[in-house]
Amino acid sequence: MKKLVNDPNQVVTEMIEGMLAAHPNHLKLVPGTSVLARKDAPVQGKVGLVSGGGSGHEPSHAGYVGKGMLDAAVCGEVFTSPTPDQVYEAIKAVDSGAGVLLIIKNYTGDVMNFEMAAEMAEAEGIRVAKVVVNDDVAVENSTYTTGRRGIAGTVFVHKIAGAMAETGASLEEVEAVANKVIANVRSMGMALTPCTVPAAGKPGFELGENEMEIGMGIHGEPGIEKADIRPADSIAETLTNKVLEDMNLSSGDKVAVLVNGLGGTPIMELYIVNRKVSQILQEKGIQVHETFVGNYMTSLEMAGCSVTLLKLDDQLQELLDANSDTLAFKK
Numbered sequence: 001m002k003k004l005v006n007d008p009n010q011v012v013t014e015m016i017e018g019m020l021a022a023h024p025n026h027l028k029l030v031p032g033t034s035v036l037a038r039k040d041a042p043v044q045g046k047v048g049l050v051s052g053g054g055s056g057h058e059p060s061h062a063g064y065v066g067k068g069m070l071d072a073a074v075c076g077e078v079f080t081s082p083t084p085d086q087v088y089e090a091i092k093a094v095d096s097g098a099g100v101l102l103i104i105k106n107y108t109g110d111v112m113n114f115e116m117a118a119e120m121a122e123a124e125g126i127r128v129a130k131v132v133v134n135d136d137v138a139v140e141n142s143t144y145t146t147g148r149r150g151i152a153g154t155v156f157v158h159k160i161a162g163a164m165a166e167t168g169a170s171l172e173e174v175e176a177v178a179n180k181v182i183a184n185v186r187s188m189g190m191a192l193t194p195c196t197v198p199a200a201g202k203p204g205f206e207l208g209e210n211e212m213e214i215g216m217g218i219h220g221e222p223g224i225e226k227a228d229i230r231p232a233d234s235i236a237e238t239l240t241n242k243v244l245e246d247m248n249l250s251s252g253d254k255v256a257v258l259v260n261g262l263g264g265t266p267i268m269e270l271y272i273v274n275r276k277v278s279q280i281l282q283e284k285g286i287q288v289h290e291t292f293v294g295n296y297m298t299s300l301e302m303a304g305c306s307v308t309l310l311k312l313d314d315q316l317q318e319l320l321d322a323n324s325d326t327l328a329f330k331k
Contacts, residue, residue, distance in 0.1 A: 005198050008199045011055070011198050013034070016034060016036065016075060026327060033089045034074065035052075036073050037065065037072040038070070038072070042096035045097075045098055046071075046168065047099050047100065047165040047174045048071040048100040048165075050073070051064070051158060052073045052087070054077060054078060055076060055079075056079050057297050059297075059327060060155065061073035067325040067326070068162050068324030068326070070158055074090045082113060084114075086117075088117040088120045088121055090117075091128060092126070095121075100126060100129075101130070102118060102131070103178065105132075107150065107219075111132060127171055136189070137187065137242055138215030138216075138224050139215065149218075151187050151217070151308075152260040153181075155258065155308075156185050156258070156308070157178050159324060160320055161174055161178040162324065164178075164319055177319065185309070185310045186247050187258075187260075187309075188239045189239070189304060189307075190214045190215065190216055191212065191213045192212050192264075192303040193264060194302065195264075195301050204220040211229065212228075212230075213226050214239075219299065220302070232273050236276035237276065239306070241280070243308075244309070247311060251284060252285060252287070253311060254312045254317065255288060255309045255310060256288075256290050256291070257277060257288055257307075257308070259271075259274040259277060260296045260308065261305055262303065262305060262306070263298035263302050265303050265305055270293050270305055289317055
C-alpha cells in the first residue's frame with residue numbers, strides 16, 4: 001500500500017487537523033467530535049444544514065462547509081457512517097432556533113444514524129427535517145427508486161439548499177427546495193481501478209488491466225457490468241444516455257452538468273469526457289446553463305468518473321448561481 005499516511009487508523013483525525021491548520025478562517029472543530037462547522041456557526045435566524053458520511057470522498061463533505069452551502073459536515077471513518085452521537089453534536093452546533101436540515105446520502109448506515117440523531121435532537125426541542133439523496137441511476141430496486149445510492153448529485157443539493165437557507169427561508173422551504181433538487185438530479189459513474197481503504201491495506205475489489213466497471217458506487221459497490229475499456233466518447237455516451245433515460249428532458253430544457261472525478265483521474269481526461277457529454281446534450285437541444293468539471297465527490301484514489309445532470313427551472317438556476325464561499329465550491 002503506497003499512501004501518504006502515518007497511522008492508517010488515524011487518517012481521519014490527522015486529515016481534520018490538517019484542514020483546520022489550512023483553513024482556520026473558514027472552519028472550526030466542534031470539541032470532542034469529528035464535526036467541522038463553519039467558523040460563524042450557528043448563524044442567527046438561519047436554517048442550519050448538516051451533511052456528512054464516511055471520509056474518503058474529499059472534498060465531500062467538509063469542503064462544502066461555509067457561506068451558501070453547509071453549516072457543518074460530520075466526518076465518519078473511511079467509508080463508514082458517522083455515529084448518531086457525532087451527527088447529534090453537529091445538529092446542536094448549527095441550530096440557531098430556525099431548525100436544521102439533514103442532507104443524507106442513501107446508504108443504510110447513513111440513513112439509520114442520521115435519523116437516530118434527529119430523534120435525539122428533536123427530544124431536546126430542536127426542529128429537524130431530513131432529505132435523502134438517491135441520484136445514482138445504475139442500481140434500482142423498485143419503481144420508487146428505493147435502494148438507489150446517493151452520489152455526486154448530492155453536491156447540487158448542498159449548493160441549492162444552502163443558497164435557499166442563506167435567504168432566511170424557513171425550514172420547510174429549505175427542505176422543499178432540497179427535495180426539488182433530488183427529484184431533478186440523476187448521476188451515473190464508472191471505475192477504471194479499485195481503491196484501498198488505509199486500514200484495510202489492500203484494494204477493495206479487483207479489475208483487470210484492460211477492464212472497467214460501469215455503474216460502480218463510490219465505495220466500490222458493484223455496478224451493472226464489467227467490460228473491456230472503451231474510448232472516452234463511448235464511456236461518456238453510456239453514462240449520459242443512461243442518465244437521460246431516467247429524466248424527463250425535452251429539447252429546450254436547461255441543465256447543469258457535473259463531470260466528477262473519483263480521485264485518480266487526471267482533469268484532462270474529465271474534460272475529454274465532458275466534451276462528449278456536451279455534444280450529446282447539444283444534439284438533443286438541451287441547453288447547458290453551467291458545467292462543473294473536477295473532483296467533487298471522490299473515492300480515495302479510484303480512477304473513474306461520474307456524470308450528473310440537474311434539470312433547472314428559474315428557481316433552481318437562481319439558487320445555483322448564488323454566491324457561496326467554501327473550500328471546494330466558490331461562486
